[in-house]
Amino acid sequence: EAGRIADDEGLSVYVVGGFVRDIILGVENLDIDIVVEGDALRFSEKLADYYCAHLTKHDRFGTAVVVLEDDFKIDVVTARKEYYEYPASLPVIEGGTIKDDLFRRDFTINSMAIKLNKSGFGNIVDFYGGRRDLQMGLIRILYNLSFVEDPTRVFRAIRFEQRYDFRMEEKTEEFAIKAIESGILGKVSHERINFELFSMLKESNIPAILERMEQLHILKKVYPQIMLTNDLKKVLRNAEEDFAYFSEKLNHPESPDRTLLYLLILHSNMDHENAAKSSENMRLTKEYKEEILKLIEVRDRVLSNLSGNVDISYYDVYNELKGLSIEILLVLCMISGEKKVINRIILYINNLKNIKTYISGKDLRDLGVKPGPEYKLLLEEVLAAKLNGSLQTYKDELEFLKR
Numbered sequence: 001e002a003g004r005i006a007d008d009e010g011l012s013v014y015v016v017g018g019f020v021r022d023i024i025l026g027v028e029n030l031d032i033d034i035v036v037e038g039d040a041l042r043f044s045e046k047l048a049d050y051y052c053a054h055l056t057k058h059d060r061f062g063t064a065v066v067v068l069e070d071d072f073k074i075d076v077v078t079a080r081k082e083y084y085e086y087p088a089s090l091p092v093i094e095g096g097t098i099k100d101d102l103f104r105r106d107f108t109i110n111s112m113a114i115k116l117n118k119s120g121f122g123n124i125v126d127f128y129g130g131r132r133d134l135q136m137g138l139i140r141i142l143y144n145l146s147f148v149e150d151p152t153r154v155f156r157a158i159r160f161e162q163r164y165d166f167r168m169e170e171k172t173e174e175f176a177i178k179a180i181e182s183g184i185l186g187k188v189s190h191e192r193i194n195f196e197l198f199s200m201l202k203e204s205n206i207p208a209i210l211e212r213m214e215q216l217h218i219l220k221k222v223y224p225q226i227m228l229t230n231d232l233k234k235v236l237r238n239a240e241e242d243f244a245y246f247s248e249k250l251n252h253p254e255s256p257d258r259t260l261l262y263l264l265i266l267h268s269n270m271d272h273e274n275a276a277k278s279s280e281n282m283r284l285t286k287e288y289k290e291e292i293l294k295l296i297e298v299r300d301r302v303l304s305n306l307s308g309n310v311d312i313s314y315y316d317v318y319n320e321l322k323g324l325s326i327e328i329l330l331v332l333c334m335i336s337g338e339k340k341v342i343n344r345i346i347l348y349i350n351n352l353k354n355i356k357t358y359i360s361g362k363d364l365r366d367l368g369v370k371p372g373p374e375y376k377l378l379l380e381e382v383l384a385a386k387l388n389g390s391l392q393t394y395k396d397e398l399e400f401l402k403r
């Protein structure tokens with residue numbers, strides 16, 4: 001239908017970029033990007049009308065989003081020519097042809113289009129060798145200054161490399177290394193770098209991405225506090241398998257926040273000062289920052305107090321772990337790697353965490369205890385006895401109190 005609407009309007013219309021790449025690879029991709037040679041706004045209005053879909057227009061940029069369903073949307077832009085006034089700046093934009101539009105893209109594999117008009121429908125437009133590179137598994141820039149003009153492409157190159165098990169073409173890698181060595185990443189705003197970080201944390205192969213970032217000396221430059229030691233690499237490599245194992249073992253209603261899990265792992269070997277610096281540098285939300293600092297605060301104590309050499313009661317286990325989030329608990333299991341510690345944490349999550357006493361302050365009052373600090377102490381004692389298994393029923397708890 002997009003093709004028919006385009007024909008009616010006398011415009012040439014193409015689907016471009018990641019969608020085309022993934023169709024050729026046979027990978028699902030729900031983000032459709034359409035480029036219009038001409039007025040994208042007019043075209044998007046007709047398209048939204050036809051599908052009775054919601055339309056968001058950005059008049060200033062001449063772009064629009066047609067939302068068909070919650071996770072199914074079409075971005076529509078006017079074909080454009082871009083140039084950069086200075087390295088790492090934002091580009092200056094002018095109207096252009098589909099060829100210009102494809103040339104401003106990051107890599108050849110992302111620079112293909114498929115025509116939607118009736119004449120030529122389905123034809124792949126491939127000016128820059130995208131199909132060849134897809135076949136050879138190569139990430140290749142379109143022009144030599146690509147990384148200098150937009151250094152965030154270095155992160156994108158690594159992401160696509162690791163996602164599809166491709167590699168950077170030789171010259172492309174050389175240009176990437178030169179761009180990194182020139183220090184140009186330092187000119188990119190925190191927002192854009194962090195956008196790349198969070199895109200990476202959504203990928204399935206996070207450890208490989210981080211190791212590649214380390215190999216290319218990027219990690220040191222953008223996240224100097226991260227210490228990718230052999231121990232940490234091991235934790236990262238096992239992470240997905242560990243998550244799956246724990247999700248099966250745990251009676252926990254919500255699935256953990258995967259991004260937070262990885263952020264915790266990345267900070268798990270830092271001291272408080274570096275963890276605070278790093279999470280500030282990453283501009284993390286207050287909630288994420290607090291989680292990270294909490295992990296650092298409890299890490300050493302928990303790991304030593306729950307280790308196999310220590311003989312402790314269920315109540316002690318409860319006290320060590322109470323109030324910690326499921327993500328922190330999982331990461332403690334993963335960085336410890338010790339069976340006894342892991343079993344104690346699982347026991348806490350599955351059995352101890354939700355144990356509460358039946359009796360309450362009201363029962364204490366009825367028994368004639370005067371309100372005050374003693375209340376709390378008594379309730380704690382009942383909870384301790386209950387966690388350690390000596391109390392089952394409400395009556396048991398009352399009897400215990402009376403004694």
Ligand code: ATP
Binds near residue numbers: 153
């Ligand atoms: P993903 O599957 O990760 O969403 P994608 O290729 O669809 O990959 P987007 O970030 O949605 O990635 O970008 C859409 C298209 O826009 C890309 O395919 C590419 O052609 C172009 N693009 C995105 N970022 C850049 C960039 N920094 N420089 C040049 N072109 C870019």
